[in-house]
Amino acid sequence: MRAARLIRMALLIQSRPGLTAAVLARELEISERTVIRDAQALQEAGIPVRSERGRGGGYFLAPGYRTRLTTLHPSEAETLFLSGLPSALRDLGLSDAAGTARLKLTATLLPSLREAAESSVRRFHLDAPAWFREPAAPELLPELARAVWSDRAVELTYARPGQGGAAPAAVSRVVEPYGLVLKAGTWYVVARIRGARKExxxxxxxxxxxRITALAPAPGAQEPFVRRASFDLAAHWEAGSAAFARTLLRTTVTVRLTAGGLRRLPAVVDGAAVQDALASATVPDAAGRVTLDLPAESEDVAFDQLARLGADAEVLAPASLRTRFCERAAALAALYARAEGTEDGEGREDGEGAEGAEGAEGQR
Known part of the structure; x- marks a missing residue:
């Protein structure tokens, strides 16, 4: 533990000469007294660390000296590709490795290039989790990540969602985990069932x-599995996501949209549904409205989505959904009619009160 900290301290001083004890303590999450002791330990190990007092002072390495501790470990190099995802690194248990990798990379750069390299970190940040939801890392994620890194087959127990309110069903599979994907704050593992070549x-x-409730090394799997060189995780996920989205679209709604509704449709409906709907759109009528068939997960989902378009969308079919919109429109009209009548009554009372006040003021 201390050896790794000493390496980080040496790399920090090399990449950012003049760091004070307070800054080093904050970076390394130790006390300033420990910084002083660690600096002495580095000197005893042959690394020429020196400290300077006063304005512009701090810790430096002797002029011309560069530590040779900058060779990247394979796991550190791999984490550089995730350096823009701090929450993902934390979930995977790779935060320390990524931090050390960035320090090593910074230490190898010429001083003139360090600022350019660090500027990207100051300017770009990817926050993957969705809003209004506290992200929680699954308990088995770090262990699963180690299996992914090392190409080790695992036996996992997975809780399938129950149908019709039934309890989740547990299923066990021996799989070869190829990759992990973080989608809107939720982690997924893409895997291949071992021995499923005929499927x-x-x-x-x-x-x-x-939803993985148990994870263990695959029985009899002593060696890493042979990863398919042609497998592309990003392409596989994109294709699978598109196919999955289409399987959810089990209902079709015929709707008439104004030009404004057509323009706003992509903001309230998923991409796959929008593509299919636009492909079915008719030629605009005299009023500029188009009729199209919109795929949706269910009538409930279609109702929630199209309600956001207000009067820019008119449902033509199915009749049951059109009836729901008629009932909603009638309920809203009644609600606002009552509210308007109440406000008018209050307005008359206010007027009478104001007129009485003016009379009283005139009498004074």
């Missing part, structure tokens, strides 16, 4: 990590 889909499966 039409090749045995590829995607599991939500927070």
């Amino acid at each position: 039409r889909d090749g045995g590829w499966r995607t599991y939500r990590v927070d």
Whole structure:
């Protein structure tokens, strides 16, 4: 533990000469007294660390000296590709490795290039989790990540969502985990069922990590599995996401949209549904309205989505959904009619009170 901290301290001083004890203590999460002791330990190990007092002082390495502790470990190099995802690194248990990797990389750069390299960190940040939801890392995520890094087959137990209010069903599978994906704050693992070569889909499966209830090394798997060189995680996920989104669209709604409604449709409906709907759109009528068939998950989902378009959308079919919109419109009209009548009555009372006040003021 201390050895790793000493390496980080030496790299910090090399990449950012003049750091004070207070700054080093904050970076290394130790006390300033420990910084002083660690600096002495580095000197005893042959690394020429020196401290200077006063304005512009701090810790420096002897002129011309550069530590040779800058060779990247493979795991550190891999984490550089995730350096813009601090929450993901933390969930995977790779924060320390990523921090050390960035320090090593910074230490290898010429002073003139360090500021350019660090500027990207100051200017770009990716916050993956969704709003209004406290992200929670699944308990088995770090262990699963180690299996992904080392190409180790695992046996996992997965809780399938129950149907019709039934309890989740537990299923066990021996899989080869190919990659992890963080989507809107939720972790997924893309894996291939071991020995599933005869299946039409090749045995590829995607599991939500927070539904994995148990994880263990695959029985008899002593060696890493042979990863398919042609596998592209990003392309696989994109294709799978599009296919999954379309399987959810089980209902079709015929709707007439104004030009404004057509323009706002992509803001309230998922991309796959929008593409199919636009492909079915008719030629605009004399009023500029188009009629199209909109795929949706259900009538409830379609009702919530199209309600956001207000009077820019008119549902033509199914009749049951059109009836729901008629009932909603009638309820809103009645609500606002009552509210308007109340405000008028209050307005008359206020007027009478104001007129009486003016009379009293005139009498004074």
